[in-house]
Amino acid sequence: MMENTILEVQNLNVKFNDSFALRDISFKVDEGQFAVILGPNGAGKTTLLKAILGLIPYEGTVKIFQKRREELTKEDRFKIAYVPQRFEGTKSLPLTVYEFLEISFPPYGRNLKDSISEFATVGDVNRLLSKKISSLSGGELQRVLIVRALLSKPKLMLFDEPFSGVDKIGERAFYEFLKYTKETYNVTILLVSHDVYNITKMADVAICINKRLVCFGNPEDVFLEENFAGIFGEDVSTYKHKICKEGGPCEFYKDHESNNH
Amino acid sequence: MMENTILEVQNLNVKFNDSFALRDISFKVDEGQFAVILGPNGAGKTTLLKAILGLIPYEGTVKIFQKRREELTKEDRFKIAYVPQRFEGTKSLPLTVYEFLEISFPPYGRNLKDSISEFATVGDVNRLLSKKISSLSGGELQRVLIVRALLSKPKLMLFDEPFSGVDKIGERAFYEFLKYTKETYNVTILLVSHDVYNITKMADVAICINKRLVCFGNPEDVFLEENFAGIFGEDVSTYKHKICKEGGPCEFYKDHESNNH
Amino acid sequence: MNPIIIRSLIAGVLTSFLCALIGVFVVLRKMSFFAHAVSHASLAGVALAYLTNTNPFVGAIGVGLLTGVGVSYFVEKSQLFSDTIIGILLPFSMSIGLILVSFVKGYKPDLMSYLFGDILSTSKFDIYLIIAISIPVIIITAILMKRFILISVDIDLAKIRGYNVILIDYIFMAILSLIVLISTKIVGIILVSALVVIPPATALNISRNMRETFIYSVIFGIAGSILGIGASYILNLPTGPAIIFVISVIFLLSLLFKKS
Amino acid sequence: MNPIIIRSLIAGVLTSFLCALIGVFVVLRKMSFFAHAVSHASLAGVALAYLTNTNPFVGAIGVGLLTGVGVSYFVEKSQLFSDTIIGILLPFSMSIGLILVSFVKGYKPDLMSYLFGDILSTSKFDIYLIIAISIPVIIITAILMKRFILISVDIDLAKIRGYNVILIDYIFMAILSLIVLISTKIVGIILVSALVVIPPATALNISRNMRETFIYSVIFGIAGSILGIGASYILNLPTGPAIIFVISVIFLLSLLFKKS
Amino acid sequence: RSKTESSKLKVAVTIYPFYDAVKSIGGDLVDVFVIVLPGSSPHTYVLTPQDLQNLENVSVIFENNFGLEEFLKSVISSLTARVVNVSEPLKNVVELHNGNPHLWLNPEYFVIQSEVIKNTLVELDPIHKDVYEKNYENYKKAILNKAAELRQKLVNLPNRNVITFHDAFPYFAEYFGINILASIEPDPNKLPTPKQIIEIENLIKKYNVKVVFKEPQLSSDIYKSIVEDTHVKVLSLDPLGDGVKIKTYTDLIEYNVNTIYDALK
């Protein structure tokens, strides 16, 4: 297999109100790689995906399929899939799941109906097709969003904690499907996850973010105990001790509740 | 410790548009128990919590603190905490995290400022206090919601997948805090989770839902392999095979992508 | 039948068709007062036309279109809700209109009368005008429908797909403004603002999906207009208010059959 | 200074204070056209008063309050957006007003003229009226403020806490309606609808938290009124439009200092 | 009976004063129908389906024109009836007054408008020319006599300064020698500026104005502050007649003159 860079990020900076959310991020992901993006809450993982997709302003360069954003053709763009961490689109429309998939479907390519009903098998979404998106449960909506992302048969998938809320069986089914498509079609995957241990088995690359790029490389190396603190910030190791150990809220809870007992 | 029923659900039915989302659910949770609610996506877990809280119409009886809803005093109600699966409240208000906690704070009791700054230590929320809730990351918002639930020092906590989006370190910190408060103050916890394996260690009771009550009892029994299929519906065992094994979307993906290669 | 009644029926059916169709977007995008804002803003154009001695309708269309597109611009710029922006642009442009009028010497034009077209006074020219606008509107809407919906549902995906979200939005606002301004000229602002909101809201109460929402909205709009004109004819009531009354009653009835 | 100018200043400061204060809720709850709807609806009350020979202002207040609370009722009932409900109630009640007027024998009131109070026409009685309403409004708002905000932010929590969410909402709508109706009588609908939306929107552009939003909103409202009255005096412009123009310019400036 | 009914000339007028003119000139020969019934304002009138049916059957519609009857504008083209602008001979006068359409309130102008009506009736029904001519002469005489008498009544008043709300009365004032110091125009489009209001208050003080006139259809509390500061009275003038107490044109001018007289005497 040729080494083919699918995504290249160079010197990426993102600011919110004059403070940096991402600083000087550079990395590459090659075709067919499964990259997992790791980092504590507020590290900038979602921000990174949004910048890559051009949804927020940024400084630096992002190249997808070795092209600048302006150079991407329509076909290229349909080959990029995104599952947001939180679906911000309005759920108040009277759309059914079927219609929701329909409007997201590429205007060309194969038959819409077949595609939907067949892709919807992944994640057991078929039974939801005539439900309104506003009435879906949390996990059901998440499944629909994943299926929607798969529908356009993407070459690059950007998934932001896609399985949060999805039950274990659904999660496993999706993982297997992703693994299968990756291996068979050289699909490139960037997936944000907090599931640091399980994900390692699948990922080819780990990208650790904490405002800056704190690791990039083989996932097994990254998860060596001694690297962990560095990745997740200075206060990780001390953090656990703060809770209920030395003063802090637990002590407090005790003092002030005691009169109730 | 006296066995004291904190929550009693009897013959609970919930309908959406003439079809049952929950059917004939009955169970009891005693003071100081940690009950985990399990079930596949769309099983009705969120619906169950909402019905218990009186947020949606239902048939049947719900007793909290051995009282009917009408009999609950204001103090009783402040002792019930809820972390929703998805925060549906508007995030478009210019509220800071501090203000958000402030308006949710019980109107009586101890000093607001102290409470907030001390509880905010759990989950490392202190550094977020002056941020607007609209600008929080997914995990940050979730942490704030958990801290908000803790603020009123509840006796009954209803948590709907509270740690989704929270990083592992945060999750562990919250778990430890919950365990601590439960053991020390007999707090009763109902927690919805898909994290079936880890949760077992902590839970006293497992409540499995799939429209009906499919299990209720010792978590370890529930997780015996042979019980699993029953809990998560008929099609669970066959489900995995559907994906990428016998026809289905994977086959399909292959056929129609092949011309691209 | 009286030719005027026939023309009113035609005007009623056509405007209620257009308004009910685009009204679905208006309601779903929470811009229920878009029609008010655009038509009131157009008064500034009328005033300007008086001052510069041009055709008032041209002035109205110009400033009205500008305001419609301005809603989109300022929503993007300020990140405030669209109803807030509409709520700002209405008094702002009205105030400019009123200040301009205060510079007109002599007997001052009654600006408001531009807003109170009456469906019974539909002329043949009006019918041609509304047909002429219907055709391109329907064509453009048919072409861009999927994108309009996608932008309303998931603007991020639309951006990822490389759609020119801002341009599409401007086109959408321009179409909307044009329909509102011409309908206002023909049937008056109060009826237009009702036709844009009430049939879609009724449809939302009972529809099970998006397609039904559009279909029901158009049906309720057209049926309400015909029934309203009939009622006003038989009971000798002012026609615009009679139509509004009928479609409001249909709305109330729909609440009884509400689906979630 | 001329007593008219002094009274206008007092009326301007008081109404813009009240409007800017409650306007923060109006904007955040996406009800920017609440003032329009309630005041236009009140015209049906004026018409009714004519038919039954009662005081038009009483009729206006009655129907206006009913409409305001009706917004809350129908939003709850239909689960539609509040702006949609407002967009339905406005033409509906207007149409009823117009149909009622068509039954009035003898002089038919020009309903619209009831909406065009002018700040320059503020009488001493108006000032007493607005002060009389300010006091209970401020007290009730102060008491219920936290609950109003909680209901806007997280209605579920409010329900869990056992607050009578529906009653609190009715109280809120009633207060809002009362402020709108009385302000409309004194300074006219166009100015009221501007004062309710523009200063809060300006504040939202630059405030870092909720507290600042309220404070800035009130400051911009009051400052705008004073500057607008001054400008209208010096440049010989109509006063209401001048105020609207000034607060709109402040809004535009605030966009330059926008915080996210 | 039905025969005579159908042979009658069917005529519509837009406003009530013209109804009186047609009635008086045409007598039993003419069936007349008024579109804007007394009590309503032509400025804001909207047609009802009933109006349309009535208009179907008439052969001529008399209108004042000059922007008074916006509601007619777009139906005109589709009516079979002829539309006659009774103010045609007064075009120049209107121009001098910047387009103010309220011509009929000056009895001399009203007589000219009546003459147009008479001429049209004669044209449509030449057989009864003599009747129309005679009726017109009588009508004209009665109006001008009454008007002259009423003018005399006002002439002797020491203070003939008034202020009006709506701009309906300049022609009226012109004839009756009333001095309209200012018109406040409480109309959504014609908002006053602080200077104008202060000026009005100054005028009221300077000329010792006792009364401000409004129209019955318009909300009166719009200029209550002026009233409060200067203690002027607010009275209604009626530009159209109410169909009950004020039926004929002479009633109309008599009512308005008496109202002014009572206020100023």
Ligand SMILES: Nc1ncnc2c1ncn2[C@@H]1O[C@H](COP(=O)(O)OP(=O)(O)OP(=O)(O)O)[C@@H](O)[C@H]1O
């Ligand atoms: N407002 C509604 N109208 C119609 N159906 C609804 C509504 N809310 C929920 N449902 C349906 O009821 C079922 C139960 O939903 P619920 O949210 O309780 O599931 P859940 O067990 O919490 O699932 P998840 O694990 O995905 O959160 C789902 O099938 C859902 O589609």
Ligand SMILES: Nc1ncnc2c1ncn2[C@@H]1O[C@H](COP(=O)(O)OP(=O)(O)OP(=O)(O)O)[C@@H](O)[C@H]1O
């Ligand atoms: N619009 C915004 N304005 C200001 N700050 C923002 C905005 N959006 C995000 N932030 C801040 O930027 C930081 C990174 O946010 P981001 O959502 O990328 O985090 P994340 O790594 O995805 O976290 P999580 O694991 O919680 O999803 C956070 O501290 C967040 O508070």
Ligand SMILES: [Mg+2]
């Ligand atoms: Mg994130």
Ligand SMILES: [Mg+2]
């Ligand atoms: Mg759930």
Ligand SMILES: [Zn+2]
């Ligand atoms: Zn007039």
